[in-house]
Amino acid sequence: MSALLEFLKTYMWPLIFALVIVGVLPLLAGYVVLMERKVMADMQARLGPMRVGPHGLLQPIADALKLLIKEDIIPENADKLVFWFAPVISVTAAMLAYSALAIGPFFQIAELNIGLLFIVAVSSMGIFGIILGGWASNSHYSLLGALRSTAQMISYETAAGLALVGGVLLAGTLSTQKIVLAQHGGTWFVFVAPIGFFLYLVASIAETNRAPFDLPEAESELVAGYMTEYSGFRWAVYFLAEYANMIVVASIATTLFLGGWLRPFGSIAALDFIDFFPPLSFLGVAGYCLYRTPKQPEPIQSIVMALFGGLCFLLATAMALPFVPAFAASKPGLHGAFWFLLKVSLYIYSFMWIRFTFPRFRFDQLMKLGWYFMIPLSIVNVLGLGLYKVLRQLQWSRWPAFLLTTGGTLLVAIWLVWLAQRKVAVPAPVGEMTEAEG
Amino acid sequence: MALDNELVRRCKARFGDKIREAWTDRKQAILVVDRASLAEIAVYCRDDESFDYLVDLTAVDWPKREQRFDVVLNLYSFKKNERLRLKVFLREGENCPSVTGVWGTANWLEREAFDMFGIIFEGHPNLKRILMPDEWQGHPLRKDYDILTQDTAWVRENLGIESGQ
Amino acid sequence: MADTRISGFPGVEQTVLGADEIILNMGPQHPSTHGVLRVKLRLDGERIVDSECIIGYLHRGVEKIAEHRSYTQFAPYVDRMDYVAAVSNGLGYCEAVEKLLGAEAPMRAKVVRTILTELQRISSHLLWLGTHAIDIGALTPLFYCLREREEILKIFEKYCGARLTTHAFRIGGLQYDTYDGFEAETKRFCLDFVHRVDEYEQLLTENRIWIARTKGVGVLSAADAIDMGATGPVLRGSGVKWDIRKAMPYAAYDKYDFEIPIGKNGDTYDRYLVRMEEMRQSNRICLQAIEDIPAGPIMGKVGKVLKPPVGEVYHSIEAPKGELGYYIVSDGTTQPYRVRIRPPSFINLEALDKMIKGHLVADVVAIIGTLDIVLGEVDR
Numbered sequence: 001m002s003a004l005l006e007f008l009k010t011y012m013w014p015l016i017f018a019l020v021i022v023g024v025l026p027l028l029a030g031y032v033v034l035m036e037r038k039v040m041a042d043m044q045a046r047l048g049p050m051r052v053g054p055h056g057l058l059q060p061i062a063d064a065l066k067l068l069i070k071e072d073i074i075p076e077n078a079d080k081l082v083f084w085f086a087p088v089i090s091v092t093a094a095m096l097a098y099s100a101l102a103i104g105p106f107f108q109i110a111e112l113n114i115g116l117l118f119i120v121a122v123s124s125m126g127i128f129g130i131i132l133g134g135w136a137s138n139s140h141y142s143l144l145g146a147l148r149s150t151a152q153m154i155s156y157e158t159a160a161g162l163a164l165v166g167g168v169l170l171a172g173t174l175s176t177q178k179i180v181l182a183q184h185g186g187t188w189f190v191f192v193a194p195i196g197f198f199l200y201l202v203a204s205i206a207e208t209n210r211a212p213f214d215l216p217e218a219e220s221e222l223v224a225g226y227m228t229e230y231s232g233f234r235w236a237v238y239f240l241a242e243y244a245n246m247i248v249v250a251s252i253a254t255t256l257f258l259g260g261w262l263r264p265f266g267s268i269a270a271l272d273f274i275d276f277f278p279p280l281s282f283l284g285v286a287g288y289c290l291y292r293t294p295k296q297p298e299p300i301q302s303i304v305m306a307l308f309g310g311l312c313f314l315l316a317t318a319m320a321l322p323f324v325p326a327f328a329a330s331k332p333g334l335h336g337a338f339w340f341l342l343k344v345s346l347y348i349y350s351f352m353w354i355r356f357t358f359p360r361f362r363f364d365q366l367m368k369l370g371w372y373f374m375i376p377l378s379i380v381n382v383l384g385l386g387l388y389k390v391l392r393q394l395q396w397s398r399w400p401a402f403l404l405t406t407g408g409t410l411l412v413a414i415w416l417v418w419l420a421q422r423k424v425a426v427p428a429p430v431g432e433m434t435e436a437e438g
Numbered sequence: 439m440a441l442d443n444e445l446v447r448r449c450k451a452r453f454g455d456k457i458r459e460a461w462t463d464r465k466q467a468i469l470v471v472d473r474a475s476l477a478e479i480a481v482y483c484r485d486d487e488s489f490d491y492l493v494d495l496t497a498v499d500w501p502k503r504e505q506r507f508d509v510v511l512n513l514y515s516f517k518k519n520e521r522l523r524l525k526v527f528l529r530e531g532e533n534c535p536s537v538t539g540v541w542g543t544a545n546w547l548e549r550e551a552f553d554m555f556g557i558i559f560e561g562h563p564n565l566k567r568i569l570m571p572d573e574w575q576g577h578p579l580r581k582d583y584d585i586l587t588q589d590t591a592w593v594r595e596n597l598g599i600e601s602g603q
Numbered sequence: 604m605a606d607t608r609i610s611g612f613p614g615v616e617q618t619v620l621g622a623d624e625i626i627l628n629m630g631p632q633h634p635s636t637h638g639v640l641r642v643k644l645r646l647d648g649e650r651i652v653d654s655e656c657i658i659g660y661l662h663r664g665v666e667k668i669a670e671h672r673s674y675t676q677f678a679p680y681v682d683r684m685d686y687v688a689a690v691s692n693g694l695g696y697c698e699a700v701e702k703l704l705g706a707e708a709p710m711r712a713k714v715v716r717t718i719l720t721e722l723q724r725i726s727s728h729l730l731w732l733g734t735h736a737i738d739i740g741a742l743t744p745l746f747y748c749l750r751e752r753e754e755i756l757k758i759f760e761k762y763c764g765a766r767l768t769t770h771a772f773r774i775g776g777l778q779y780d781t782y783d784g785f786e787a788e789t790k791r792f793c794l795d796f797v798h799r800v801d802e803y804e805q806l807l808t809e810n811r812i813w814i815a816r817t818k819g820v821g822v823l824s825a826a827d828a829i830d831m832g833a834t835g836p837v838l839r840g841s842g843v844k845w846d847i848r849k850a851m852p853y854a855a856y857d858k859y860d861f862e863i864p865i866g867k868n869g870d871t872y873d874r875y876l877v878r879m880e881e882m883r884q885s886n887r888i889c890l891q892a893i894e895d896i897p898a899g900p901i902m903g904k905v906g907k908v909l910k911p912p913v914g915e916v917y918h919s920i921e922a923p924k925g926e927l928g929y930y931i932v933s934d935g936t937t938q939p940y941r942v943r944i945r946p947p948s949f950i951n952l953e954a955l956d957k958m959i960k961g962h963l964v965a966d967v968v969a970i971i972g973t974l975d976i977v978l979g980e981v982d983r
Contacts, residue, residue: 359812
């Protein structure tokens with residue numbers, strides 16, 4: 001008994017954080033879905049969910065409840081154990097990856113000195129969930145869809161990993177805390193390694209099976225995706241895994257490239273007024289909610305709106321706490337969490353923006369892009385960044401080193417694009433092509 | 439109104455009395471040709487008269503006539519911006535030569551004429567029904583096929599219900 | 604059911620499949636075939652070796668019904684064929700019967716008909732663009748296109764009471780005169796529309812992914828297009844400059860100034876560009892026509908009971924999908940003896956088998972989309 005208490009005392013904070021993450025991440029993923037629907041609607045000149053809760057704020061809860069009470073259908077010859085287990089693997093991998101991510105200088109479950117390696121390794125275990133799901137469905141088409149998905153994810157893992165290596169080179173360490181601290185006082189790595197950031201952005205879209213890389217999943221004109229045989233809550237778990245994955249890759253990108261929990265211009269004292277942004281933004285949202293409360297069509301919506309306003313007000317107070325001298329030490333923690341989540345949201349917003357603008361790649365085009373462009377470029381990027389570090393050690397000043405290395409990598413990128421353009425793969429029609437006549 | 443322009447004269451010179459009649463109706467030229475030489479005349483129209491475009495191929499049923507079916511081909515020439523209608527009269531049970539080899543469009547159009555009227559086109563690569571189900575009995579657009587008729591056996595077998603007609 | 608056997612490929616009773624070949628069925632119910640179309644594909648891995656279209660799921664016997672209705676009674680039926688562009692169908696039929704009667708619609712009717720038909724062409728192309736884009740994965744253009752189409756449908760509703768199956772025209776002219784504000788609303792729409800087309804082009808035309816999905820896909824050479832009888836944007840995309848509105852003008856088209864866009868390579872991308880430009884040209888025609896609609900009667904000298912003299916006529920118009928032709932045979936009574944409708948979608952669809960050979964499965968949807976078929980017209 002006392003051993004248990006000892007254990008709890010030593011690992012109190014990690015356990016609390018773990019509970020918070022396991023409890024909040026699904027809810028957060030649900031609200032990311034709502035955000036996607038609202039952003040999609042906005043870009044398509046319509047409104048999105050408006051009825052369930054004011055402006056659709058209770059939609060994720062309604063959806064979760066509906067999915068929970070749906071009938072559980074399992075295909076007849078499916079392998080029941082694997083069928084049950086596959087979505088669990090996916091979502092576990094996503095949540096487990098969060099254990100090494102730092103949302104603030106203190107808010108972290110485990111400070112591993114191989115942090116980034118751990119995260120990338122664990123999140124790629126999610127691929128097992130997909131392939132097992134496709135196999136367990138006992139459907140020819142599900143398996144093919146799962147295989148395609150897997151092939152796509154593995155190809156882009158390489159590119160993503162190599163892009164991250166760039167950031168690791170600049171930081172000199174794999175630990176998430178130290179990577180962020182390496183950007184403190186200097187520049188965020190996105191400005192030093194923009195090509196690496198771009199590569200990671202594209203690769204992470206392919207990783208999470210989002211458009212324009214979602215052929216195995218969305219189009220499914222003939223080959224149904226791995227999720228077809230899943231319905232009800234099992235499907236919800238897969239869906240949750242996908243959005244949790246999105247949050248994970250966004251967090252990785254934020255940590256590595258966007259300065260983690262650091263405030264923009266954190267080291268310039270003259271711009272300290274930016275510190276007022278977190279509480280003021282929440283205050284603004286709270287005020288807007290309370291203003292709109294009486295204007296809601298239904299009384300229940302007014303209540304929820306008021307509650308939401310109240311919640312935002314509480315958060316505003318929390319953000320304003322560091323300004324009270326007694327609690328000044330909580331600034332990096334509280335404001336850090338705010339900046340971190342803001343950056344993650346912006347990254348996810350760009351995912352959504354890209355999804356609703358571009359058409360889909362065909363599968364062969366997708367694989368070609370991964371292997372012929374992304375991987376070579378990411379290798380060259382690593383070389384470039386290595387060269388940058390060497391040049392800096394040789395006392396070159398920043399701009400010339402940057403221009404040389406990033407410029408060089410950019411030239412290689414242009415050359416690769418030109419190579420790809422040169423021979424456009426036109427599927428040769430079987431039979432003769434007669435000459436076009438006017 | 440009988441037609442005797444350059445085109446008709448050339449055709450008559452080439453084919454003699456295989457060109458049975460020629461007239462215009464509402465300012466559109468119509469040529470009736472002999473059944474057996476349809477393919478030949480089609481090739482001539484396409485190559486020499488540059489009617490390279492088969493607009494439509496259909497049939498009309500005149501049950502009271504001895505030559506019951508009219509197979510009608512509407513042709514168009516891009517070069518001359520001119521239309522021409524070819525007709526072939528068929529008795530019941532007579533086959534019509536297929537023009538699939540002349541204009542590729544004719545493939546589905548002849549299948550439809552077969553489906554709707556029962557006219558068999560010799561030389562068609564794949565003459566089977568196109569709009570009606572494959573095993574349907576009867577040819578719907580014939581005048582003796584009543585508008586309310588259905589192939590009740592097919593309906594019973596494939597839909598599992600009694601036909602309401 | 605009979606056609607579930609693995610065979611039925613042209614001329615072959617029992618298909619002998621190669622070692623890696625499978626037969627895949629894009630069934631009648633499918634989100635991307637735009638109607639009840641069944642395409643049987645024979646695949647070698649991912650490549651299409653052979654294909655067969657099976658149609659007839661929407662066959663309603665329209666031509667048979669025509670023989671049992673009077674000319675005026677049959678007019679609403681033609682709207683239901685190409686239900687996306689009902690006004691064009693109506694125009695073709697009314698003009699064909701007018702030719703049969705030897706009557707002519709007055710100038711005012713002709714101009715209003717032209718305006719409404721061109722608006723309908725824009726609306727049909729908008730729907731085509733939205734659905735084609737969403738099949739290829741671009742989720743947003745559909746909603747923008749529907750937003751514009753909504754404006755056109757509002758104009759139709761104010762004019763004749765219906766949005767989709769409009770029955771807007773009558774034999775001999777029009778039944779309804781234009782409503783107050785017709786010119787103003789149409790002009791406002793047309794002036795606004797110019798920018799909208801640019802908006803759609805901005806999203807798609809130079810988009811690398813769009814180009815990769817549509818360039819070189821579904822190539823149909825000009826000679827093949829003419830041989831297969833393709834018309835409309837399919838033919839023009841292959842480089843043949845032909846449009847019935849210019850070749851054999853009808854309604855009031857000879858009064859207005861417009862261009863016929865053509866493509867170069869006959870691939871999906873070219874057909875996309877052709878249709879985008881056609882929308883602009885239709886807009887141009889509308890703006891010219893709206894400027895001065897002649898005053899006068901809207902109905903020509905056509906009796907109450909239509910009994911055309913014995914004979915036959917073939918009349919075709921440039922519908923949004925291609926050449927829509929009506930071959931009407933009259934035996935002197937009030938009911939037509941035979942009405943044959945030459946459907947552009949039916950004949951364009953014939954070219955599908957040729958166009959998808961050698962392509963990947965993922966391209967089939969793009970190619971069906973680019974043909975712009977409406978099953979109501981294919982099957983009648």
